[in-house]
Amino acid sequence: MRKIVVLAFLFFSSLQSSWAQDNYINAIGLRGGNPTGVTYKHFIGRYGVIEGIAGINFSYNAPKRLGMAITGLYEYHVYVTEGFNLFAGGGLSIGGGKNLFILNAEAIMGIDYTISNYPINFSVDYKPYYSPINRDFGIKGFGFNEFGLSIRYVIQ
Numbered sequence: 001m002r003k004i005v006v007l008a009f010l011f012f013s014s015l016q017s018s019w020a021q022d023n024y025i026n027a028i029g030l031r032g033g034n035p036t037g038v039t040y041k042h043f044i045g046r047y048g049v050i051e052g053i054a055g056i057n058f059s060y061n062a063p064k065r066l067g068m069a070i071t072g073l074y075e076y077h078v079y080v081t082e083g084f085n086l087f088a089g090g091g092l093s094i095g096g097g098k099n100l101f102i103l104n105a106e107a108i109m110g111i112d113y114t115i116s117n118y119p120i121n122f123s124v125d126y127k128p129y130y131s132p133i134n135r136d137f138g139i140k141g142f143g144f145n146e147f148g149l150s151i152r153y154v155i156q
Helices: 002-014
Strands: 026-033 036-044 048-057 067-081 084-097 100-114 120-126 129-131 141-143 147-154
Touching: 036 147, 048 084, 067 100
Parallel strands: none
Antiparallel strands: 026 036, 026 147, 036 048, 048 067, 067 084, 084 100, 100 120, 100 129, 120 147, 129 141
């Protein structure tokens, strides 16, 4: 896993980045997958993005392990072509449910596409995580089952 993260970082770092003048600044919408909920993205500068996700996390298999989670991520976007970006980054999730406490260190990588002349944005991502907490309170160790599809309305 560490080799994949290092290779992804080197790949994104080595690309020649440019910036599309018509790229969005803020977008809000729905995320399907794991977690399922509401997502908000905000560009800070040319390449940096802060993303927040609030929703239900299905990573814990049994119904009594269903949990609500809030995730905060920092992403680095690389412009590929008009409306199309690749991104990678990381952040934290915190949440809980019945007999459950969620605290995860998260990585994220994906593809982001904004339709030209329409205020609609799509992204597909993969979000592996590491949970350092004790098994009595949740899941301990790595999780590789968080994929998502987000559809957002571009505010600005």
